[in-house]
Amino acid sequence: MDDTHTSTDRTGLTRRTYLRALVAGGVLTGSGALTASAAEDAAIEQIGAGSIAHVKPEAAGAPPRTVYATDDLDAPYPSNDWWTTLLWRPLSENLWVHPLAARVTETGLALSYPDEWQVRDAPFTSGPRTDDFAEMGPSDERPIDADLTLSHPGVSDGTAARVADYGDWSVTYRRADGAAGIDVTLTQGSPFVYCETANGGVEVGLDGDASVWHERDHVLGVTVDGHHYGLFAPPGGSWDVGDDGTVASDLGGEGYASVALLPEASPKVLNEFRRRAYAFVTDTTVTWEYDADRSVVVTEYDFEVDAKHGDAEETLTALYPHQSRWVREDLTDWSYVSPRGEMSVRAGSGFTTEHPFRGLLPFLPDVADVPNLAAHVDAVESEETLIRDWQGEGTYWTGKNYERLLQLAPIAEQVGDAAAAETFRDAMRDELETWFSAGSDGTVDETDLFWYDDVWGTLNGTPMGFGADADLNDHHFHYGYWVKAAAELARVDPEWAAEGQYGGVVNHLVRDYANPDRNDDRYPFFRNFSPYAGHSWASGSGELPAGCNQESSSEAINAYAALLLWAEATGDEELRDAAVYLYTHEIHAALEYWFDVADENIPDDWGYDYAAIVWGSGYKYATWFNQDAESVHAINYLPVGGHSLYLGWNREAAAANWRELVENDGGDGEFDLGWYTDVLWEFRALSDPDEALSWYENDYTGGDFAESRAHTAHWLYTLDTAGTPDATVSANTPLYAVFNDGQRRTYVAYNFGDDSEAVTFSDGAELDVGPNSIATTTRPVESNPTLSGAFPTVDAEAGGGNGESDDDENGRGQRGGRGD
Known part of the structure; x- marks a missing residue:
């Protein structure tokens, strides 16, 4: 079997190889895509007034120089x-595929x-705490407990697996x-595993207590350790069930x-699965639309299928709770359990979700x-x-x-102190421009710079x-702070933010x-964000038995808020729409998964x-x-700003999270760690502003790192x-927020544009926002509409703002209807 992809389509190439060919030929050029230039061959590439290096500084880390991919794939790699x-x-x-788990x-x-x-x-x-980890799978340091092992009898044990193609999930x-x-x-999400072979068939080892309950020519039904599987050979093929726990087919x-x-x-x-078993998924693609008039994100998940037999064009896929809660189409009666909760099954060639988008602010009014x-x-x-300098001078702490x-x-x-504002900016x-210069006279600096790794197609700092350089961890955590800082400069100094500067x-x-551009030949599509999982992963390689992980969902959200602010500040509508999709x-x-506000997952x-x-x-x-409870909770609150208001969308859920924090921290409400006190009380203000303000007025001592008394008080x-x-x-x-104190609503919007903007709110309120400015208005609460999903019902009589809400609804959204 040669080193080319065995499946065929209209191009005879993989999707990404095809796209790269178009880019190289000048047929496709995305708005953000830059093809390789002669500048990349130099040690320093000039980019406007700044520069990046193409030489790894001696002190820098880098991911492995060997990438296990076939020859027709190259950088940028996901x-x-x-x-x-x-x-x-x-x-x-x-590999935590969900609902399946796998391992090569x-x-x-x-x-x-x-x-x-x-x-x-x-x-x-x-640490001393016990029962901190809940997982589906094996103990910490060993492989999954296999039900089946799928192999080719002609491939020797230990032969390397190389990535031959990939889609969005x-x-x-x-x-x-x-x-x-x-x-x-x-x-991801699919109950199917597809295989194509050369010079031989397949063997399937039954690795546990196994029984065959259906055997008819090319279709086999087996149960292994209580888990049920269908094995589908081509019509005309058959399965040979051996006494050694192995079934085989020459296909x-x-x-x-x-x-x-x-x-x-x-x-x-x-039989229902057999009907879809020969519709091989060959590509997966996510597309999105920001519908500003309705303030929703419409997301389409599409499967490209190759009908190996018959004319079936649909597959089966299991939706995560964040998808099934907002899906448009009907779902089947089938479902699976998973580490993310119940996964309901959809039959079709794709599906569409609509998620409410509730805006963000660059700062509070x-x-x-x-x-x-x-x-x-x-x-x-x-x-x-x-x-x-607190714990180091790297890209994270600088951010x-x-x-x-x-x-x-x-x-x-x-407060009218323009001089102070300019001092902060x-x-x-000065710090951004230091890092945005990689050296001079062809000599690369050793520190405080960014360098491009052409082996993987990534930009690392030094x-x-x-592990952000050697393992490609946390790039969104780090760089989100940098982009957000650049957006603040662009707010008052658009020339600095120009492409040529x-x-x-x-x-x-x-x-x-x-990167929202699949045609970019220098960076991969959405490095950190996993489109089907609906969130980012911080781990670059996933090189631990428990798979990928993400600790700070709030810093991921901050990174995409920064993206939205930068897009608005620079007038990039395409990037704005991608940022709204990612942020939402x-x-x-x-x-759903970190806070489990519906108490289901x-x-x-x-x-x-x-x-x-x-x-x-x-x-x-x-x-x-x-394992200190203060850190455990604060890591998913910080940094607190105009992008953090989602933490208070469900006041009862926010109050419950606060109670869990206090209980696990000793129960006295006194935070002794000292790293996150401001952040913790800023979170508390989203469910009980009175208590948070009382703490500030009576017990405030000093700001956390990355915080200030001015911001906390404000x-x-x-x-x-x-x-x-x-x-x-x-x-x-896109840049708005609404607050409710039980008696009145306060409406806020920011306008980065050069002309005034008329903003209309869904309850009829209107707000005229001047160029590059923030505006507010208030009006009495006349009605409190209910929004389905992971939000509460706002009850004006219950207080709606100061103090904890009496509404204890989980706010479950309406999952897709059940079909046959």
């Missing part, structure tokens, strides 16, 4: 997804269906040994077969009388060093400095930390972690109602750096005055 361990090693780590082993592809929760001590951290790998070989396609010489996880063992279900606010601004302005200053600049403007500008380098950061999905996933017997880290295999109530007094976020009201502009 990372940070459920399957990207396949690129990092000759055989894979555990020495002998073949091991498949299993983890369907029982295990609760135990958290892996990968030390699917992957095909190849194991080839001379003329014999097998291509296997795995698709009738056709060279293809599929295996499916079945929701139950019955001939009727087996000036609606409250905040005592001594000008003095708090002056206190920071007088600091000798505004770019502070945290930016967050503090970009919050302070607009507050300084609100000057500090950010220094970084947290420093905006060009900012756009390289954007393209590295959140990341929020809904955070509410995290296991009841775990002992926690919230997860600090979501893993491919489950949930963890601990951070990577400690946040707490604003929410105490305006009320908590009201998600039942939307607007026809």
Whole structure:
């Protein structure tokens, strides 16, 4: 079997090879795509007024120089997804496909269906707390417990698996040994595994207590350790059931077969799966639309299928809760369990979801009388060093400095201190420009720069930390702060942000972690965001048994909020729409899986109602750096700003999360760690502004790193005055928010444009927003419409703002209707 993709289409090439050919030929050029240039061959590439290096600094880390892909694939390679361990090693780590789990082993592809929760001590951290980790699957450091092992008899044990093709949530790998070989396609959410072979058939090892309950020519129904599977050879083929626990088929010489996880063992279900078993998924594509008039994100998930037999054009796919809650189409009666909760099955060639988008603000408005606010601004302005060093000077900690200053600049403007605002922006500008210059006279600097790795197609900083360079971890966490700082500069200095000045380098950061352009030949599509999972992964390689993970959902949301602010500041509507899509999905996933606001997805017997880290295999109530409850909760609140209001969309859920924090931190409400006190009380203000403000007025001592007293005071007094976020009201502009104190609503919108903008809210309120400015208006609460989904019903009589809501509804949305 040669090293080319065995499936055929109208081009004879893989989708990405085809697209690259078009780009190279000048047929396709996306608005953000830059083809390779002669400048890339030099040590330093000039980009506007800035530059990046093409030489790895000596102190920098880098991902492996060997990438396990076939020869017809090249950089940029994806990372940070459920399957990207396949690129990092000759055989894979555990692959949490959902509902299936898989692993490429020495002998073949091991498949299993983890369907029982295990609760135990958290892996990968030390500490006294027990029962911190809930997962479906094996114990910490061993492979999945296989039900089946799928292999090609002509491929030697240990033959490397190489990625041959991939879609937005699917992957095909190849194991080839001379003329014999097998291509296997795995698709997230799919119960099917597809294989195509050369010079031979397939063998399926039954690895547990197995029974065959259906055997008819080319279709086999088997149960292994209580899990049910269908094995589908081509019509005309057959299965040979051996006494050694192995079944085999020569596939009738056709060279293809599929295996499916079945929701139950019955001939009727087996036949329904057989009808779709030969519609091989060859590509998966997500597209999105931001409907501003309705303030929703419409997302389409499409499957490209190749009918190996018959004319079936539909497949079966299992939807995650964040999809089934907002899906347009009907669903079947079948479902699977998974580490994300129940996955309901859809039959078709795709499906569409509509998620509410409730806006964000670059900063909160000036609606409250905040005592001594000008003095708090002056206190920071007088600091000798505004770019502070706490735990290191890498891209993450430098970004945290930016967050503090970009919050302070607009507050300084609100108190009439233009000089302080410019001081804060000057500090950010100087630091950004230092990093945005890779060297001079052809000599690359050793530190404080960005360099392009053409082996993988990624932009790394030096220094970084947290494995961000060697493992490609956390790029969205780091770079989100940088892009957000650039957006604040662009708000007042659009020339600085122009492509010919420093905006060009900012756009390289954007393209590295959140590139919406599949045709870009320098950066992959959506590096961090996993379109089917609905959220990002922080782990670049997924090189741990529990799979990929993400600790700080809030920093991921911050990264996409930064993207939206940058797009608005630079007038890039295409990027704006992608940012709205990313921001909205990341929020809904955070509410579903980290906060479980509908109380449906995290296991009841775990002992926690919230997860600090979501893993491919489950949930963890601990951070990577400690198991203190203050850190465990704050890591999914920070940084707090105008993008964080989703944390208060369901006040009762926010109050319940606060109670869990306090209970697990000793029960006295005194936070002794000292790292996140401001952040914790800013979160509390989203459910009980009175209590949060009382803490500030009686017990405030000093700001956290990346926080300031000015910002904390401004946040707490604003929410105490305006009320908590009201998600039942939307607007026809991306930068907006609505607050509700039970008696009145406060409507806020920001306009980055050069002309005034008329904003209309869904309850009839209107607001005229001047050029590059923020505006507010208020009016009495006349009605409180209910919004389906992971939001509460706003009840004016219950207070709606100050104090905790009496509404204890989970706010479950309407899942897609059940079909036959």
